[in-house]
Amino acid sequence: MQLYIVLVAPTRPENIGAAARAMKTMGFTALRIVASEAHLQPSARWVAHGAGEILDGVQTFATLEQALADVDFTVATTARSRARFHYYCTPPQLLKQLTERQQWARQAALVFGREDCGLTNEELALADLLTGVPMQADYPSLNLGQAVMVYCYQLAALMNVSVAQQPPANTGQLNALRQRAEGLLSVLGVSGDQKLCDWVHQRLGALQQRDTAMLHRLLHDIEKKLAKCLSLFSGNDSV
Known part of the structure; x- marks a missing residue:
């Protein structure tokens, strides 16, 4: 399974650099960015610290819908307090979900929203599954780079999972x-x-x-x- 990390309208280049560094550390390489060119700023590469090839390979899109056009299964991150959708899985549960889908979902995406307001309800509706990080604090405090690190760490096992060959399921x-x-x-x-x-x-x-x-x-x-x-x-x- 090819898993794309998708960042929607990130504004701080440092956060993009931190996300790229987290991805490389855990074995992920494919980064897509929607409605932003902040990754082109020098500070993104400074923070990426050795993950420059991920920034070099960034694919950019005007809309999230375009970024997901070739994706078989989409997961969007959300905070319970910000969305009308109240049913989502935790990062450990997400690992199980994606592992089960390795036999038919050739391309999957994990979508992260804007630093200040996350994803809109319309963008969340594009996802097949929602995920969130349970936190003790009343207000979610993970920044974008930290959130990407949490998920890359939790999902790193996907890079080494071997799935028994089975007849491919209908992706539709x-x-x-x-x-x-x-x-x-x-x-x-x-x-x-x-x-x-x-x-x-x-x-x-x-x-x-x-x-x-x-x-x-x-x-x-x-x-x-x-x-x-x-x-x-x-x-x-x-x-």
Whole structure:
């Protein structure tokens, strides 16, 4: 699995340098930056201290959506107090999630938000799974460089995990499942319940591959049953 570290609109070049240094220390090499050129400033390279090749290889994008266009599975970092999404995994749980997905997600991304305000709700909605670092303090105090270090340290095992060869799964299966679930919510008349829809979106991203396949089968059976009930109901109306 290729894991991209994605920084959205970072403003302090020192933070980018610290992120690059953390990445190299833990074996990660692919850095993407959205809506910023702060990595080009000399102070970024000073702080990177030996990780200059990561800064040299930075890929830049105008929007997060563009940065994720070729990614199979996206994880976004968030603080509980700042987002409407309240369901996320911790860094140790994230390692398990990504390890399970190594057999089908060839390219994954771990997204970090702005230093002052994190990711917007619209950007968080692009993620398949959310993650956060539990902290004792009432106000989150990790800066960008520290946050990248925490995750790179926790996920370093990914660089050495060997996965048994299995038939590749359909990388579009998760999106298809989401569309199916959204269709069912619409039929049930609850698609306007934003809290419920957000919950479904995030919990589906946390499912393992075998659970995703089983849920597809279950939703298929529910759809058939609903279609039959609707057909009978329509027939009764016409009598």
